[in-house]
Amino acid sequence: MPADVNIWILAGTGLAAGLLGSMLGVGGGLIIVPVLTLALGLPIQYAIGSSLVSIVINACTATSVYIRTHMTNLKLGLLLSCTLVPGAVAGAFLAAGLSSPVLTIIFALLMLYVAYVMMPKKRRRPLPEQTEAAKIVHEKEHAPHAWLDGYYYDPAVNEEISYRVHRPVIGMVTGFFGGVISSLLGVGGGIINVPVMNQIMKVPLKATIATSSLLLCFTTMTGSLIYAYNGYVAPQIIAPLIISVYLGARLGATLAHRTRSAVLITIYTVFLVLTSIIMMLKALNLFG
Amino acid sequence: MECQIDSRHEKLHSLNRRLSLALRAGIAVSLLLIVGGLILYFFSGAPHTMALTPVTSLAPGLAALNPAAFITAGLIIILLMPIAVLIMSLAHFIAAREKQPVIVCIVLLVMLAASLILILK
Numbered sequence: 001m002p003a004d005v006n007i008w009i010l011a012g013t014g015l016a017a018g019l020l021g022s023m024l025g026v027g028g029g030l031i032i033v034p035v036l037t038l039a040l041g042l043p044i045q046y047a048i049g050s051s052l053v054s055i056v057i058n059a060c061t062a063t064s065v066y067i068r069t070h071m072t073n074l075k076l077g078l079l080l081s082c083t084l085v086p087g088a089v090a091g092a093f094l095a096a097g098l099s100s101p102v103l104t105i106i107f108a109l110l111m112l113y114v115a116y117v118m119m120p121k122k123r124r125r126p127l128p129e130q131t132e133a134a135k136i137v138h139e140k141e142h143a144p145h146a147w148l149d150g151y152y153y154d155p156a157v158n159e160e161i162s163y164r165v166h167r168p169v170i171g172m173v174t175g176f177f178g179g180v181i182s183s184l185l186g187v188g189g190g191i192i193n194v195p196v197m198n199q200i201m202k203v204p205l206k207a208t209i210a211t212s213s214l215l216l217c218f219t220t221m222t223g224s225l226i227y228a229y230n231g232y233v234a235p236q237i238i239a240p241l242i243i244s245v246y247l248g249a250r251l252g253a254t255l256a257h258r259t260r261s262a263v264l265i266t267i268y269t270v271f272l273v274l275t276s277i278i279m280m281l282k283a284l285n286l287f288g
Numbered sequence: 289m290e291c292q293i294d295s296r297h298e299k300l301h302s303l304n305r306r307l308s309l310a311l312r313a314g315i316a317v318s319l320l321l322i323v324g325g326l327i328l329y330f331f332s333g334a335p336h337t338m339a340l341t342p343v344t345s346l347a348p349g350l351a352a353l354n355p356a357a358f359i360t361a362g363l364i365i366i367l368l369m370p371i372a373v374l375i376m377s378l379a380h381f382i383a384a385r386e387k388q389p390v391i392v393c394i395v396l397l398v399m400l401a402a403s404l405i406l407i408l409k
Contacts, residue, residue: 078392
């Protein structure tokens with residue numbers, strides 16, 4: 001059980017996690033876990049447990065908004081959760097068997113990967129014949145899972161967007177690994193689910209993000225239960241964290257329209273790279 | 289046929305609205321309990337380190353204004369929210385006679401129950 005912790009650092013961490021989480025669409029876990037371990041000196045298992053609990057409330061809040069606007073593909077979310085939940089259980093048990101330095105190094109590597117993914121890149125457009133060929137294959141493959149198809153109203157273009165869900169089996173297989181990563185490292189798992197749903201399953205980005213928040217509810221709930229049962233969730237840590245993450249997320253949603261996301265992404269990327277280096281050095285006993 | 293699809297979409301929208309309402313209500317209650325627990329923690333001179341209250345001691349803990357019991361109750365409500373979403377969805381899909389989503393909901397419910405059993409073991 002961790003001793004006395006600075007409530008202001010906790011509140012500040014939660015606020016930053018909620019703020020950046022809602023403004024950039026990233027999980028707060030990549031901020032909460034390193035700050036709790038580096039600034040407060042908490043064992044990484046406590047940091048992961050606390051992070052998971054705060055992501056549950058963040059994900060539930062986001063889901064309540066997205067589902068009201070019908071952007072969430074409920075059927076797809078429930079289907080993918082069928083493999084995400086066992087993945088989350090496997091990840092939490094795996095974390096219990098790993099030592100803190102190993103877990104810290106894996107976490108630092110994930111941070112570097114996310115920093116790389118978030119860097120702006122030039123996109124290569126597929127050739128027209130490639131997309132046409134892909135369309136024909138998709139039509140043939142599609143019929144058995146037409147019940148997963150979705151639609152939503154997009155106010156930005158003022159029209160209803162209908163879409164088909166492709167390759168749900170691949171989504172379910174990768175979903176399992178998303179669950180493992182989520183519980184193992186205390187992050188949302190969206191870093192795996194979002195690209196898979198958007199790029200491979202061809203779900204539009206807005207519906208992907210909305211459905212991903214529903215997935216987070218299930219994965220982080222499962223992970224939280226395991227960490228709480230093992231005594232890695234301390235009330236005096238999670239209470240200020242949950243409240244500040246919630247407030248940060250609400251504030252972020254308001255500020256999102258007024259802030260330049262490129263600046264935020266740069267700050268976030270620099271934070272991820274620096275923190276991952278410090279975490280790695282600490283794990284290898286080369287730092288402080 | 290078109291009319292049938294429209295009615296199905298309308299029912300799904302109604303489910304979405306109910307789910308959103310349930311989630312917002314759950315979050316509000318949970319946050320109230322957690323804020324209450326935090327206030328009690330600061331003003332009751334509770335020990336710096338607290339553990340979550342076991343479910344069996346939750347009611348006496350709440351009655352005794354134990355901060356850990358309040359925070360634990362808030363946490364339990366948050367963790368129950370996804371299960372509430374699942375049960376409400378299952379009831380909807382059964383009523384709408386949509387076979388595949390019903391199977392998915394049951395499988396997920398079984399997965400969650402199995403996870404719970406595994407955790408408690």
